[in-house]
Amino acid sequence: MLKSRAFVKRTRKGNVIKVIKEHYLRDDIWCSVEGCDKCKQEKIHLSCNPRKTKLSEFPQLIIPDTNIFLHQIDIIEHVAFTNVIVLQTVLDEVRARSLQIYNRIKTMLEEVPKHFYLFSNEHNRHTAIERLKDETMNDRNDRAIRTATLWYNNHLKSHPNGQITVLLISDDKDNRVKAQQDGIKACSMAEYVEEIEEYPELIDMVVYPSEDDSNDKKFTYEEHMTPVQISGGLKAGLLYQGSINISMHNFLEGTIMANIDGEETQILISGRASLNRAIQGDTVAVKLLPKEEWKTNVSKIITTEDNEEKVEEEEKKEDEEMKDETETSETKNKDEDIAYNEKPCPTGKVVGIIKKNWRQYCGSIDKNSVQKTTNHNATQNILVVSMDRRIPKIRIRTRQAHALMGKRIVVAVDSWGRNSLYPFGHFVRDLGDIGDRNTETEVLLLEHDVPYMPFSQQVLNDLPPEGENFKITDEELKKREDLRYLDICSIDPPGCTDIDDALHVRPLDNGNYEVGVHIADVTYFVKPNTAMDKEAAKRGTTVYLVDKRIDMLPALLGTNLCSLRSNVDRLAFSCIWELTPEAEIVNVHFTKSVIRSKASLTYEEAQNRNDDLRMTDNISKSIRILNNLAKKLKKKRINNGALTLASPEVRFNLENDSQDPVDVEMKELKETNALVEEFMLLANISVAKKIHSKFPESSLLRRHPTPPQSNFDVLIAAAESVGIKLNCSSSKELADSLDQAVLPDQPYFNKLIRIMTTRCMMQAVYFSSGTVSEKDYWHYGLATEIYTHFTSPIRRYSDVIVHRLLAAAINYGEGYSTDIIDKMKIQKICDVLNFRHRMAQQASRSSVELFTNLYFKDRIVEEEGFIIRILKNGFIVLIPRYGIESIIYSEPNNKTNSSKQIFIYDAKENKLVSDYATLKVFDKITVQISIEEAGLAGISSKLSMKLIKPVVPGISVESHNTKIDDKQLNEIDNEIMNKIEIIKEEEATQNSEPPSKKRRVA
Known part of the structure; x- marks a missing residue:
């Protein structure tokens, strides 16, 4: 059935045009209820045995209206909500008002156990309605929702299994009244969940209308502008x-x-x-x-x-x-x-x-806000302290106040009235006990928005059906360059299973060298717009924690079929140069290839082959040649102004059974780390030039903006106070200044000032080449005019896109998607990648912080540290041995005695002054490190530092002879350790590039 209507409208240019809209109404849009004998449906979404509550004598399907989805989405995602009909009217309204919630609904529609069904009521001949004269669009949509609900009820009255009621859930009282007048069962969300006895926590998840709380202190915020x-x-x-x-x-x-x-x-x-x-x-x-x-x-x-x-x-x-x-x-x-x-x-x-950028927040209950009552199930308003110190306390209404004390919970913010000191929100779920490692790990993943759920069946269906028995077909071999005869090897950390790069070198007859970087060909397995591709795009990157990693791709690919293991045939994308003995590029070409790595080496094994001249096999000789060329490449980069920065990098040793940290030490870098780094950088630069030459408007590139001079002002002033002059006018001048920033009596000073310089950097970001001018392509840290990421497609989605661009640039395959020539689509991908990359860095740092706290539990340690920032009432200290930082208050130990001020802040020279000592940036001090147990607010235990030397009465604490020395640490039995290498991600960049799991530059 076809309906059409015509109307006129005025264009932007002022012209009046006639518009005809055609609306197709169909008879074949089915109810999708299991067992229905009226519909000829091919796929069933809704069970014929839905939940039965006191709201109706019959089992009930439910239809939530638009506002229920917009305001009660957290509760709808709960496992208790099944057999839900999502109307097209509702989904369209949600999409117009919140794309985030729209995507959450789409996810639920794809989850088979949820039994969610999208009913196209706007195209069903029996449920489609026209807007009435003088009827608002909101009223029309409410009427459409009631019409669809009524049709379902009439349709299912004679279901073979007995009558099924369709219940309308709406928090709009007027909408409920009209529904009941039409003979439709309707209730509010609170009324519905009160009937679900098996999930009593649901009532705490209900969002109530905004309200100012009488328990708040009298505080009135200024009215917001319209x-x-x-x-x-x-x-x-x-x-x-x-x-x-x-x-x-x-x-x-x-x-x-x-x-x-x-x-x-x-x-x-x-x-x-x-x-x-x-x-x-x-x-x-x-x-x-x-x-x-x-x-x-x-x-x-x-x-x-x-x-x-x-x-x-x-x-x-x-x-x-x-x-x-x-x-x-x-x-x-x-x-x-x-x-x-x-x-x-x-x-x-x-x-x-x-x-608003409101999200779900992890936190714990402020014990001071819980009322002492004999009825522990009484509803009361309490405060939740967020794990994120930047978030205000959140007031929620709950019947579980006493049960949730000592727990990590998730809450969401609903409103913040101008007469309320705190925002008002609702409980979402209980995560587990405070201090439990698994709970705290889940917290840090949630807090940094890291997608960590197992891969869906849809994604797993995109894996090769042969599984581990996958073999490269003869047809595919014919398309590729066969490089299996080359002496290729990989160099990675111990225990690395996702090997995404390998190298080779061989002398040429003209005295030059052929050098190849071979990267796992992930795009052979991950095709555009598949479920796996969409999931990889959503995750953006693999996230590395101390005790585990959250993979971007399923393990079958990441650690097996794509991983460039030794002695097996693997698909690769190769970048091959001809280099002179002085590491000058003569030419470069790119090819899809098949390789067979001859050795999978650790950095230490590769270093031993490099150092032991008695080893004369082809792999060992290749490593020496590559190392020599890498040194020359690095020297050229440094001469061009590339920065060598630093970060406090640590490695935890974990006990096999408990995975508790038993030792923490600084990470040692070898020459072979730099060997791999240099050729990965060279490959990334070469690929960037190639894809940009072919796709100047839509290449996915990476830039590192030049920091404004004001970023360095405090650091320059601090350096001058110890006789060091920093010139920050360019990356070259800065690099030279850092090389000369040496204090003979402080061997750690040069690394310390490089760490602090890192904090002055801007964040490197992905971008679409057509969205910025070419002069802004500049990568400040690497001192190169153009750069991208090509070398780690197993763990970075940016590299997957770059592989597709490079394949198109060399005319490999049967053509390419138009998406890669759309600069705005590429930029949207870049925006997601920048967010995911930043969150992954922060999650990695939080994991290090968590395991640092676990390591210092039941320990009191004295260590030397350096002041890296002065504040008005305290200072921040870096402990090199453990790679940790903390704030020390320059206040009396008894914080209630605020009348006594021991240190005075000297703004002119940026220092803290007392009668006993003066504290400045770069000063070496001794601190006591321990774990401070949870306070009254109910937050978790935290790392605490207290000043020992210089001794300042009222601030310094008594020294304990409990320092753990190297001998004690070395007595730990190495046979029971599972040494997992973790590089602490830098605040900005390492060499102004975030380090990978394997090396300083990816």
């Missing part, structure tokens, strides 16, 4: 837009980056009132305060664990200090002795939230 007001303010230049970043050590301080007078500038937002209900990651509209109210950018340490009275005192003190500290800009310009970090930075306040 979207129209914000838009006008932005256009007029009166407001600035940016994503707010809350300080990790002061939850009442945030910043945004905005363009002020043509320059990218940081705006400081300080205090609860100025933050005005903005949560980490929100896109906000900010109004600048008058210049006389601008503040310095040196923070005080305030954590959510502090009581509210102290926090309020800190805010008031900040405002009073601001008047004393801040001078007019004219006076400051005259005073040449004022240090950089005392210059006031633009300060503003949030006047509106443009886009």
Whole structure:
């Protein structure tokens, strides 16, 4: 049946055109209920034995309306919700209002055990309706939902298994009343879940209307501007837009980056009132305060664990200090002795939230907020302290307050009224006991949005049906260059199973060398737009934790069929150069190939072959040639201005059975690490040039922006205080300065200043070549004009896309998807990859932090450390031996005694001064490291550092003779250790590139 309607509309140019819309109505859109004898359905989605509750005498299917999906999505994802009919009307409305929730619904529709069914009510002849005159679109859609519900009820009255009721769930009272008038059973979400007795936790997951809580302290936030007001303010230049970043050590301080007078500038937002209900990651509209109210950018340490009275005192003190500290800009310009970090930075306040970035948060219950009552199942409002220190406490309503104490839980934010000190949210689920390693690992994966669930059956169906018995076909061999005769080898860490690169070298008759980098041909197995491809794109990268990894691809591919193991035939994508003895490139070509690696070596094994001249086999001789060429390649990079930075890298030794850390040590790098690194870099650069020559508008590349000079100001001032001059005008000047930054009496100083320089870097990012100008392709850390990632497709989806681009560039195969020539589609992929890469780095660091805490449990250790940052009421210390950092308060040990101030912050010279000692950046101190047990707020135990030397009464603690020496550590039986190598990901980049699981540069 075809319906059509015509209407006229005016175009942007002012022309009036007639539009005819045709609407096809069908009789073959089935109910999809098992056993229905009226429908000729080929596939069944809904069970004929749905849940039965007191809401109806018959078993019930359910139809949630749009707002239920938008506001109660967490509860709908619960295992209790099955046999759900998703109407096309509802899905279309959700898609228009929240793409994130739309994707979550699509995922549920694909999960067979959920029994979710998408019913195209808008195209079913019996359920499609037209909009009535003067009817709003919202009212029309509500009527469409009721019409579809009524049709289902009439349709299933005579089901062979007995009548089945279709229940409409809506939190809209008016919609429920109209439904009941039509003879439709309808209820609210709260009413429905109260009837599901086997899942009592569901009632805690219900989202209730926004409400201000009478238990909150009297605090009223400023009203947010309307979207129209914000838009006008932005256009007029009166407001600035940016994503707010809350300080990790002061939850009442945030910043945004905005363009002020043509320059990218940081705006400081300080205090609860100025933050005005903005949560980490929100896109906000900010109004600048008058210049006389601008503040310095040196923070005080305030954590959510502090009581509210102290926090309020800190805010008031900040405002009073601001008047004393801040001078007019004219006076400051005259005073040449004022240090950089005392210059006031633009300060503003949030006047509106443009886009909320709310997500689910992991945390634990603040024990102080739980009421003591004899009825432990009574409903009460409690506070949840988030694991993310930047997130405010979240108030939730629960009947499980006492049962959830000592647990890690997941909560979501629903609203934040202007009269409420805290946002209001709801309970999502219980993760397990605080301190349990598995629970804490799941927490860090959730907190960093790492997809960690097992691969779905749809994804596994895309694997070769032969499984481990897969063989390369003769047809495929004919398409490729056969390189199995070459002496190819791989060099990786011990125990590496996902080997994605291998190398070879052989002398040529003209005195030059043929050098090849061979990369696993993942794209042979991962075809575009398959379920596996979509899953890999979603995951973006393999995530490496201390005790495990979360793979981007199923193990059959990652550790078997794609892994370039020795003595087996493998499919590869090869980059082969002719190099002179001085490592100059004569030519390069790319080919799909078949290889057979002759050896899978560890870095140590490769180093031994390089050093032992008695070993004269082809692999050993090849390693020496490659090592010699790699040194020359590195020298050229350094001469061009490439940076050699550093990070505190550690390795944990784990006990086999418990996987508990029994030792932690600094990672040692060998020459062969650099050997592999240099040729991977060369391959990435060569491939970048090739794909860009063919696809100048849509190549997936990687750039590392030049940091603004202001990023280095504090570091330059700190270096000058110890007689070191840093020139940061270019990467070359910086590299040369770092080479000369040596203090003879402090052998660790050069590495320390390289670590601190890393913190000044910008983040390297993926981008589509057609979205930025070529001058911005520059990779600052590597000092190269163009760069990409090609060498690790097993663990990075960026490399998968680059492989497809390179295959198209060399005309391999039968053509390529138009997606790779669409610069905006490539940029969308890059945006996801940048997010996933950043989250993977943070998850890796959090895993190291977790295992560091486990290692120091029941230990009190004294170690030397270095001050790397000065704050107004504390300082940050780096402990080289363990690669850890922590904050030490420059306050009395008894925090309640706030009247006594031991250290005074000297803003002019950026130091802390007392009668007993002066503390500056780079100072060596001795600290006591221990684990501080969970406090009253119910948060987890945490690593604690206390000052021992210099001795400052009131701050320093008594020294314990419990330092663990090397002899004690070496007595641990190495036979029961499973040594897992972990490189702690850097804050920005290693050589301005994040290190892989295997080496410094991927």
